[in-house]
Amino acid sequence: MSMAPLSRCRASGPLPTILDAYHADGGVVVEGMVDRSTVDAIRTAADRFSTTVQPGSADQGLGADGKTFVGANTVRFSSLGTLSPAYFDLLDNPVYAALADAVLLPNCGSYWVNTAQVMYIGPGEPAQALHRDADNWFQHMAATWPDTPEVTISAMIGLEEVTEELGATRAVPGSHRWPDIKVSDPAQESVPAELGPGDAFVYSGRVLHGGGANRTPDRWRRALHLSFVVGWLTPEEAHPLDHTADELAGRSTRVQRLLGQRSYDPRPHQGGGLWLRHVRPIQDQA
Ligand SMILES: O=C(O)CCC(=O)C(=O)O
Ligand SMILES: [Fe+2]
Numbered sequence: 001m002s003m004a005p006l007s008r009c010r011a012s013g014p015l016p017t018i019l020d021a022y023h024a025d026g027g028v029v030v031e032g033m034v035d036r037s038t039v040d041a042i043r044t045a046a047d048r049f050s051t052t053v054q055p056g057s058a059d060q061g062l063g064a065d066g067k068t069f070v071g072a073n074t075v076r077f078s079s080l081g082t083l084s085p086a087y088f089d090l091l092d093n094p095v096y097a098a099l100a101d102a103v104l105l106p107n108c109g110s111y112w113v114n115t116a117q118v119m120y121i122g123p124g125e126p127a128q129a130l131h132r133d134a135d136n137w138f139q140h141m142a143a144t145w146p147d148t149p150e151v152t153i154s155a156m157i158g159l160e161e162v163t164e165e166l167g168a169t170r171a172v173p174g175s176h177r178w179p180d181i182k183v184s185d186p187a188q189e190s191v192p193a194e195l196g197p198g199d200a201f202v203y204s205g206r207v208l209h210g211g212g213a214n215r216t217p218d219r220w221r222r223a224l225h226l227s228f229v230v231g232w233l234t235p236e237e238a239h240p241l242d243h244t245a246d247e248l249a250g251r252s253t254r255v256q257r258l259l260g261q262r263s264y265d266p267r268p269h270q271g272g273g274l275w276l277r278h279v280r281p282i283q284d285q286a
Contacts, residue, residue: 002189003172003173003189003190003191004173004191005191006025006027006028006029006171006173006191006193006201007021007024007025007028007029008028008029008031009021009028009029009030009031010030010031010032011030011031011032011033011095012032015095015098015099015102018030018095018099018202019099019102019103022099022103022202022203022204024173025171025173025174025176025207026171026172026173026174026175026176026177026203026204026206026207027171027173027193027201027202027203027204027207027209028201028202028203029193029194029195029199029200029201029202030095030096030099030155030199030200030201030202031196031199032196032198032199033093033095033096033155033157033198033199033200033202034090034093034157034198034200035198036197036198037086038086038089038090038093038198039157039158039159039197039198041084041085041086042080042084042086042087042090042159042224043159043160043197043222044084045080045083045084045086046080046083046084046118046120046159046222046224047222048083049077049083049118050075050077050118050120050220053075053076053077054075055071055072055073055074055075055122056070056071056072056073056074057076058070058074058076058077068129069128069129069131071121071122071125071128071211072125073121073122073123073124073125073214074119074120074121074122074125074211075118075119075120075122075220076117076118076119076120077117077118078115078116078117078118078237079242080116080117080118080224081242081243081259082242082243087116088251088252088255090157090224090226091113091226091254091255091258091259092252092254092255096155096200096202096226097254099153099202100153100228103150103153103204104150104151104152104153104228104230106149106150107149107150107151107230108151108230108231108232108266109231109232109264109265109266109267109268110231110257110262110264110265110268111228111229111230111231111258112228112229112231112235112239112257112258112259112260112264113226113227113228113229113235113237113239113258113259113260114133114136114152114154114227114228114229114235114236114237115154115225115226115227115235115236115237116224116225116226116227116237116239117224117225117237118222118223118224118225119156119211119221119223119224119225120220120221120222120223121166121167121211121212121214121220121221121223122214122220123214123216123217123218123219123220124214124215124217125167125211125213125214126213127170127210127211127212127213128210128211128212129210130170130172130188130190130208130209130210131208131209131210132175132205132206132207132208132209133152133154133203133205133209133227134148134150134151134152134204134205134206136152136229136236137151137152137229137233140233141181141206142181145181146177146178146179146181148206150204150205150206151205151229151230151233152205152227152228152229152230152233153202153203153204153205153227153228154202154203154204154205154225154226154227155200155201155202155203155225155226155227156169156193156195156200156201156203156223156224156225157195157198157199157200157223157224157225157226158195158196158197158198158199158200158222158223159197159222159223159224160197160222161195161196161197162194162195162196162221162222162223163192163194164192164194164212165214165215165216166212166214166215166216166219166221167211167212167213167214167215167221168192168193168194168195168212168221169192169193169201169209169210169211169212169223170190170191170192170193170209170210170211170212171190171191171193171201171203171207171208171209172188172189172190172191172207172208172209173191173207175188175206175207175208176204176206176207177206188208190208190209190210192212195223205227228258231264231266232264232266239258239259239260240259240260240261242259243259243261244261245261248261
């Protein structure tokens with residue numbers, strides 16, 4: 001019996017329909033989520049910078065397993081706002097913002113960027129091990145599974161057409177609700193989240209997924225990962241180090257918050273903030 005493909009929704013469709021599909025499978029392909037000019041600008045900047053990055057050089061401090069996880073023939077890099085201003089437009093994407101608000105805001109005062117990373121899977125790269133992105137915060141996951149409140153939401157965004165053969169992200173629909181968190185057979189049946197340019201696979205931190213094998217002899221899978229995490233957890237990447245508050249002064253409040261240049265308030269509108277509030281004027285929370 002083969003698994004049903006992932007649901008696909010148009011970004012222009014009703015938000016509740018997209019959310020229903022997200023909650024049913026643990027992820028949904030949102031077609032046309034990112035406009036072409038943003039995709040083209042990011043891909044142009046990413047292509048240029050990718051020539052300076054060694055495949056397999058990303059290091060998440062995890063030793064041999066970490067090296068395998070990031071892929072020996074995969075190019076990964078972050079700090080995307082230093083490469084193209086189109087990154088800030090992506091952070092303000094209204095559909096992704098609405099989905100992230102719906103999924104994360106019940107569990108936090110606000111959320112911020114977890115990872116914003118170009119992921120170019122190289123020819124011949126095998127499939128990445130299936131995993132759950134929320135395993136970054138495994139103490140929280142282990143203590144609360146299977147009723148784990150959502151703490152992170154991720155999107156894999158196509159910068160070109162991403163087919164199964166090219167290494168589309170694979171996911172195991174329904175695995176966000178499996179009773180046993182320890183069940184994660186590497187041979188588990190998964191389905192590809194194929195993308196057109198600007199389409200996004202938006203998925204829960206609770207769902208099993210991983211990069212697909214690139215079975216082409218000579219093409220790179222050009223996609224971008226953008227994930228958010230609740231403001232009370234430490235992100236995978238240190239985005240506040242990429243830009244100062246002054247450099248982001250002309251950007252939206254959302255962008256400033258997502259990049260860690262705003263206070264974190266666990267109870268918005270009730271008062272009582274954390275972090276920057278103690279050293280910056282209180283109006284930085286607005
Ligand atoms: O490259 C992909 O398609 C997925 C990568 C991923 O899930 C990860 O690195 O956490
Ligand atoms: Fe992942």
